[in-house]
Amino acid sequence: MADYILSDELKEAVLVAEITQRPLLLKGEPGTGKTLLATHVAESKKLPFYRWHIKSTSLAKEGLYFYDAVSRLNDSRFSDEDTKLRVREVKNYIQLGALGEAFSFPKRSVVLIDEIDKADIEFPNDLLLELDKMEFFIPETKEHIIAKERPLVIITSNNEKELPDAFLRRCIFHYIEFPNREIMKEIVHSHFPKIETEFLEKALAMFYSVRRIESLRKKPSTSELLDWIQVLLHSGEKLESNTTIPFAGTLFKSEDDYRVHLN
Structure with a gap:
């Protein structure tokens, strides 16, 4: 580890x-x-x-x-x-x-x-x-x-x-408090050492904006963030602001949360 x-x-x-x-x-x-x-x-x-x-x-x-x-x-x-x-x-x-x-x-x-x-x-x-x-x-x-x-x-x-x-x-x-943005960067870098800074910043911005949604039944965790980033990197998906989150099923684990995200 x-x-x-x-x-x-x-x-x-x-x-x-x-x-x-x-x-x-x-x-x-x-x-x-x-x-x-x-x-x-x-x-x-x-x-x-x-x-x-x-x-x-x-x-x-x-x-x-x-x-x-x-x-x-x-x-x-x-x-x-x-x-x-x-x-x-x-x-x-x-x-x-x-x-x-x-x-x-x-x-x-x-x-x-x-x-x-x-x-x-x-x-x-x-x-x-x-x-x-x-x-x-x-x-x-x-x-x-x-x-x-x-x-x-x-x-x-x-x-x-x-x-x-x-x-x-x-x-x-x-x-154990949920990692803040700086610690999360360290965690992500430990798993994906070659990740681009701009891409990581965009991914974290989306991720923490999701976690700020009060009505979510289950907020996405660190392990789900890492899975999401892995899928994004594998697919070559570009992250753009004000768009639907790609591969949202990696972050949302219930139908209600998924609908909150779409709305």
């Missing part, structure tokens, strides 16, 4: 999380680079990276370990000696999750807990002890997993649900 641009404020937030050894909770509108930060930090510091993408059905335990009882039951139907030996050892059916892998790794690592707000409201509270102590117990094998070095835990949220106060108290918080 050499093309990831960190603001001074974001660098400071990462540093504070490292010093305090507390999870870094990132909020901000979609497309501001919350998820990519964890990958960038891991790559720049040459640390192992473990990602846990949260779904609405996710359980806190899944990030620690999973006991595959179904596979064990299925294997127990076979009579060969190797399979019998495998079935006797329950640890053969224990799979570590992202946090479990990071705790088990003997050195420092980076863990991403992505979109924590998608899970049930009690999900964050179910992780309080493990994130505090950086350890957990596997009752099936009587193993106690304790992190030798605390991983840097980065947690993202799109604010779909409010997170519990007890959880927030244990985190370092940072809100």
Whole structure:
């Protein structure tokens, strides 16, 4: 992630999380680079990276370990000696999750807990002890997993649900503001080093004018800007002021927003 641009404020937030050894909770509108930060930090510091993408059905335990009882039951139907030996050892059916892998790794690592707000409201509270102590117990094998070095835990949220106060108290918080025009130029240049200055200025003028439309349901994000510029450059499209935005479907993601643009 050499093309990831960190603001001074974001660098400071990462540093504070490292010093305090507390999870870094990132909020901000979609497309501001919350998820990519964890990958960038891991790559720049040459640390192992473990990602846990949260779904609405996710359980806190899944990030620690999973006991595959179904596979064990299925294997127990076979009579060969190797399979019998495998079935006797329950640890053969224990799979570590992202946090479990990071705790088990003997050195420092980076863990991403992505979109924590998608899970049930009690999900964050179910992780309080493990994130505090950086350890957990596997009752099936009587193993106690304790992190030798605390991983840097980065947690993202799109604010779909409010997170519990007890959880927030244990985190370092940072809100990623949408990039201003100067930072956005750096971001675009990192992806398209040979882009012409005049073309970039026109593209950004159109893009930020779209984002200023108050009635939009979803404002286009950085990733959508980069996609749009890629299409424009590939097609050779010339940007002119006071005209319909070309390839508008790259920026607008709903019928209502598309109609607002046409009007």
